[in-house]
Amino acid sequence: MSLLELRHLSVTLRGRPVLQAVSLDVGAGEFVGLIGPNGAGKTTLMRGALGLIEEVDGHSSLAALSPDARARAAAWMPQAREIAWPVTVETLVSLGRLPHGRKAGPADRAAVDAAIARMGLEPLRHRTATRLSGGEQARTLIARALAQETPLLMADEPTAGLDPSHQIATMEVFAGLARDGHGVLMSLHDLGLAARHCTRVVVVAGGGVMADGPPAAVLTDDLLAQAFHISAFHAETPDGSVFQPLRVIR
Template structure:
């Protein structure tokens, strides 16, 4: 089942297209990594597909009324500051807002979704702590849990593992991989190419606003494309856990 279809999506900054006629679809069961250098257009593509930026072309999500869109796709932006001194559990519970009538309390179903999200992100012992007292990496995990509590068919995340320690990065991507195996879908931008190759069954590579390649990691991550798009001299090592990108230098 297709959860997102984007056709000829163009996002402009002034007259300049920062996303240029991008087309792709995301199906249930996929964990898709969106990769590319800084400035490639990854964030603008995600935000345009959600209807958060003006765009040309079509997106099935952007065409939905806001309430329906919130029940179909959860969104984790790149900026993830927690400003209010709320408990971890209460922040995660905000993910249930699309399903609650104004002023309503959490139902048993809502509470179960919150509990499951806390457990997935290893935050059970944090639930009564103030989120503002946590480290930056811990706060990031809380906001990922809030997204999981939304319990949507599609999860879209912009650099979700930035600022996390290596163990938390792997744990988060394992959660995303499990969501896909359960029949949902994930579209996430990532900078660690080896982790993207290991935990995503498909990669979309962007460069200068365009989709350069779209397919299985071993087909997308080639030395020629890494040189072309990232200006990176790199080896791509084939391992049982997927390709590993070994950077050797920067091309002039």
């Protein structure tokens, strides 16, 4: 089942073409890692897919929906993590339930409790969100997106700024959502996390999709040299894939 369909999506920002004729599908059960060099257009691709950019040509199944329907179809976690109001963690996470109606019921409370538990935030439930550390705030905002309980979750670098333990835990949460039948589209820069946890990797470079497929098939020596100008070590171990960038190729 396709949860996101992009057909020939092109985006222009401030008169500069960023993406040209991108076609992409994300289905139920997929954990898609969106990778690429800085400035390649990963964030732009997701924002364009959500209808958050005006200068877009082509088709996005999400952008074609009404705002209310879109909020029930996809949860969005942007890269910016500013928490503006001094509300509790529980209150902030509960904002993820707004697309389902303003009168909270048992299903809403259960969704909030599950999201808080999944992100390990129970000890912080009654803390003021603006007083949390940066990593704790990031986990709270992920929990808010989880509480939205949408078929598709889109996240822009959600592991940035987290310590290694919480990076791995967050990737495991998203991988678990995919196993449960959700679709996940996440941009990230850590190729090791992408290789280990994603079911599929999409490389954005040069204004379009350079490669798309299982991590082992995509993260080849030739592609790494072409897209990132690096070499890397890759091995399959009893504990899963190990992928470590090694050096810049001049």
